[in-house]
Amino acid sequence: MNQLCLRQIRPCVVIVVSMIAFSSHASELDKLFDEYRTKGVRTFDPIAGEALWRQEFGGKSCTSCHTESPRQFGRHERTGKSIEPVAPSVNPDRLTDLRHMKKWLLRNCKSTLGRECTAQEKGDILTWLRDQ
Amino acid sequence: MSRMTQFTQYAIGSCLLALAIGLGVFGIAAASLDAGVTDGARAQQEYDKDDDSDDDSSDDRDDESHDKGSYNVKAMDARYQEECGSCHLAYPPHMLPSASWKAIMNGLDDHFGDNAELAADVNRRITAFLDRNASDRGDRMTNARLLQGVVGDPPLRITELRYFKKEHHEIPRRMIEDNPEVQSLSRCDACHQDAARGRFDEDEIVIPGVGPWDD
Numbered sequence: 001m002n003q004l005c006l007r008q009i010r011p012c013v014v015i016v017v018s019m020i021a022f023s024s025h026a027s028e029l030d031k032l033f034d035e036y037r038t039k040g041v042r043t044f045d046p047i048a049g050e051a052l053w054r055q056e057f058g059g060k061s062c063t064s065c066h067t068e069s070p071r072q073f074g075r076h077e078r079t080g081k082s083i084e085p086v087a088p089s090v091n092p093d094r095l096t097d098l099r100h101m102k103k104w105l106l107r108n109c110k111s112t113l114g115r116e117c118t119a120q121e122k123g124d125i126l127t128w129l130r131d132q
Numbered sequence: 133m134s135r136m137t138q139f140t141q142y143a144i145g146s147c148l149l150a151l152a153i154g155l156g157v158f159g160i161a162a163a164s165l166d167a168g169v170t171d172g173a174r175a176q177q178e179y180d181k182d183d184d185s186d187d188d189s190s191d192d193r194d195d196e197s198h199d200k201g202s203y204n205v206k207a208m209d210a211r212y213q214e215e216c217g218s219c220h221l222a223y224p225p226h227m228l229p230s231a232s233w234k235a236i237m238n239g240l241d242d243h244f245g246d247n248a249e250l251a252a253d254v255n256r257r258i259t260a261f262l263d264r265n266a267s268d269r270g271d272r273m274t275n276a277r278l279l280q281g282v283v284g285d286p287p288l289r290i291t292e293l294r295y296f297k298k299e300h301h302e303i304p305r306r307m308i309e310d311n312p313e314v315q316s317l318s319r320c321d322a323c324h325q326d327a328a329r330g331r332f333d334e335d336e337i338v339i340p341g342v343g344p345w346d347d
Contacts, residue, residue, distance in 0.1 A: 078245070107249055
């Protein structure tokens with residue numbers, strides 16, 4: 001009897017699991033994390049991400065335009081144009097558009113660090129920002 | 133339990149298992165396809181779609197502005213607004229000659245000290261828009277004024293234009309450079325209330341901390 005029950009339950013379990021696999025639609029941010037993983041990044045470190053946010057590179061840092069807190073409105077250092085908060089908790093549109101995220105990570109890393117950020121750096125900072 | 137019942141249960145169990153495995157494989161395949169191959173294609177489609185709608189709408193607005201005769205600037209391209217207008221005022225394209233826009237768009241990796249790189253297709257599209265509406269295109273009288281003194285290397289800044297300098301030379305430093313709410317002449321919209329729509333009429337100037345300006 002026990003064996004029979006197991007035999008009946010097993011397919012149900014498989015169905016439930018596969019339906020979860022089917023329905024879970026990877027977010028744009030998850031796709032970016034997956035991309036970084038394929039480049040060899042094993043773990044993403046939010047503490048390193050926050051440190052990078054505040055780190056100065058020849059007088060420039062993320063905070064120069066975005067301010068210390070990603071929950072605040074920023075201001076372009078030279079043009080004075082207002083920048084919407086980056087933190088999804090106050091600006092839910094953030095970190096939802098793959099093209100947008102890639103474009104700004106490329107531009108802003110080159111502008112601020114003078115080079116492209118590594119997959120590790122980008123993953124770290126996004127992991128930190130995601131929870132802000 | 134009869135043999136028949138056992139057989140039926142076994143058959144149902146097998147069918148469910150097959151269905152589950154099939155669904156699982158399909159789900160994984162769909163998810164990985166979605167993340168990989170189709171992503172580029174879908175992004176491209178969205179671009180194409182955007183391109184069409186933008187072109188249509190800007191044409192419409194263009195006609196409207198011609199009819200009313202009140203605007204001296206072509207309707208802005210939505211992509212130009214989005215890509216360039218996120219850091220600074222999307223400067224009206226009729227303010228610089230075509231060669232200037234091309235030089236600017238070719239050097240976006242060092243755009244006055246910032247990196248403002250664009251994907252190649254977006255760059256082409258915006259460059260084409262700027263070129264179509266540059267000061268040495270078309271036949272507007274205002275454009276002729278903006279072209280005064282432009283010889284040799286194309287100017288990279290609107291603020292370098294002779295006409296621009298003539299229009300702004302009498303404004304004291306305290307109202308622009310030393311005014312924390314303005315800081316630079318390149319921030320047109322700090323004083324020109326309708327600059328975003330390409331309007332720079334004198335009766336629409338309000339200098340922050342000073343008030344309306346009319347000479």
